[in-house]
Amino acid sequence: MKLSPARSLRTYLGGKLIEELHGAAEPKDSHYPEEWMISVVSSRTAGREEDGLNKVDLPDEDITLKELVDASPEDFLGKAHTEKFGNKTGVLVKLIDSAERLIIQTHPDKEKALELFGSAYGKTECWHFVGGREINGAVPHVYVGFKPGVTREQWKTLFDQQDVQGMLDCMHKYDVQHGDTFLIEAGTPHAIGAGCLLVEIQEPTDYTIRMERTSPSGLEIEDYLIHQGIGFEKMFDIFRYETLDREETLKRWQVEPAVLREGDGSREIEIIGYKQTPCFRMTMVEVEQKAEISGNGVFYGVYILSGKGALTTNGTQQSVKKGDQLFIPAGVASFTIENQGDEPIMALRLFGPQVG
Numbered sequence: 001m002k003l004s005p006a007r008s009l010r011t012y013l014g015g016k017l018i019e020e021l022h023g024a025a026e027p028k029d030s031h032y033p034e035e036w037m038i039s040v041v042s043s044r045t046a047g048r049e050e051d052g053l054n055k056v057d058l059p060d061e062d063i064t065l066k067e068l069v070d071a072s073p074e075d076f077l078g079k080a081h082t083e084k085f086g087n088k089t090g091v092l093v094k095l096i097d098s099a100e101r102l103i104i105q106t107h108p109d110k111e112k113a114l115e116l117f118g119s120a121y122g123k124t125e126c127w128h129f130v131g132g133r134e135i136n137g138a139v140p141h142v143y144v145g146f147k148p149g150v151t152r153e154q155w156k157t158l159f160d161q162q163d164v165q166g167m168l169d170c171m172h173k174y175d176v177q178h179g180d181t182f183l184i185e186a187g188t189p190h191a192i193g194a195g196c197l198l199v200e201i202q203e204p205t206d207y208t209i210r211m212e213r214t215s216p217s218g219l220e221i222e223d224y225l226i227h228q229g230i231g232f233e234k235m236f237d238i239f240r241y242e243t244l245d246r247e248e249t250l251k252r253w254q255v256e257p258a259v260l261r262e263g264d265g266s267r268e269i270e271i272i273g274y275k276q277t278p279c280f281r282m283t284m285v286e287v288e289q290k291a292e293i294s295g296n297g298v299f300y301g302v303y304i305l306s307g308k309g310a311l312t313t314n315g316t317q318q319s320v321k322k323g324d325q326l327f328i329p330a331g332v333a334s335f336t337i338e339n340q341g342d343e344p345i346m347a348l349r350l351f352g353p354q355v356g
Contacts (some may be wrong), residue, residue, distance in 0.1 A: 004055045004057045006036040007036075013217050021323050022322075037325050038092075038251060041053070069087060077298070080297060086345055089203070090352040096198050101191055105191065107209065122207070123205050125203070126183045126201050128282065134195055136194070139177075140177070142174055143173050147169075147245075149177065158210065181272060189239060204282070208225075209238050255272055258270045265288040268283050270283050271284055282348060282349065282353035295330070303347065304346070304347050306345065307345035308320065308340055309345050
């Protein structure tokens with residue numbers, strides 16, 4: 001099933017590269033810098049809760065993927081998945097284009113999410129960079145993890161003083177390029193820098209603890225969006241005050257791709273797998289000619305990053321192109337994708353949490 005793009009209002013500017021990907025005549029940055037994929041998750045932005053919910057792309061229909069899944073979870077998600085996770089997909093995916101640095105932040109792990117928000121899911125996430133641009137002469141970059149010596153008391157003092165540069169100096173800064181992948185476990189302090197185009201796969205929540213009262217572009221951040229309703233003291237319980245040096249941090253959080261299969265004009269690469277985290281999995285299928293994609297009785301998503309072609313399931317064919325996203329129900333045993341363009345098809349496969 002094709003899904004309509006779901007753009008979500010955020011506190012930071014971006015989105016121009018997403019509009020370019022969709023072929024917009026006049027792409028521009030705005031406060032809609034994210035496109036959410038296979039999403040059954042509502043945004044935490046008050047009054048904009050519907051932003052994050054994907055709708056099924058059908059003529060004369062107005063129905064969300066969440067409504068379909070809620071109505072028949074086993075059919076759409078798979079028996080093995082629903083027995084373990086109920087009617088929740090357990091995953092959320094975003095395409096993010098940052099024209100400015102994102103606010104310094106972290107997210108709760110499962111234990112803190114349950115304790116403080118009554119949620120079965122925290123927000124461990126993974127970043128896979130698929131492009132970018134220079135902003136004011138700076139190449140794409142990220143901030144990840146505490147440097148040696150940082151303490152909770154120091155971190156809270158920097159917040160109270162709103163010493164943003166001091167907070168940035170507490171974290172490791174890395175330049176990033178197309179193909180780089182980082183796993184960011186819940187509780188790890190981080191910030192995505194300006195100029196990054198990435199796919200973020202994550203646990204399906206929007207709980208974000210923010211460390212800045214004003215965004216880099218000057219937007220004032222209300223208290224609720226900073227502490228998510230738990231207060232300024234408890235929000236510091238969510239950070240993990242683990243400190244590592246620069247090389248240890250890279251070894252801990254950067255993920256190397258692994259080729260799963262190759263031949264007959266296609267190959268599949270695992271970007272992040274269950275050996276790194278049980279929370280999600282993501283692969284990249286590269287199709288020069290034609291490929292058959294097999295399922296395993298559990299749903300997944302597909303996002304076309306480049307190229308165009310035809311997708312065939314049980315004799316039914318539909319066209320796909322750059323920017324299309326699809327939800328593959330559990331009952332689809334396999335489909336074929338045939339390249340009909342001048343460049344390879346690059347398609348992400350997006351999986352929920354580990355079942356077995």
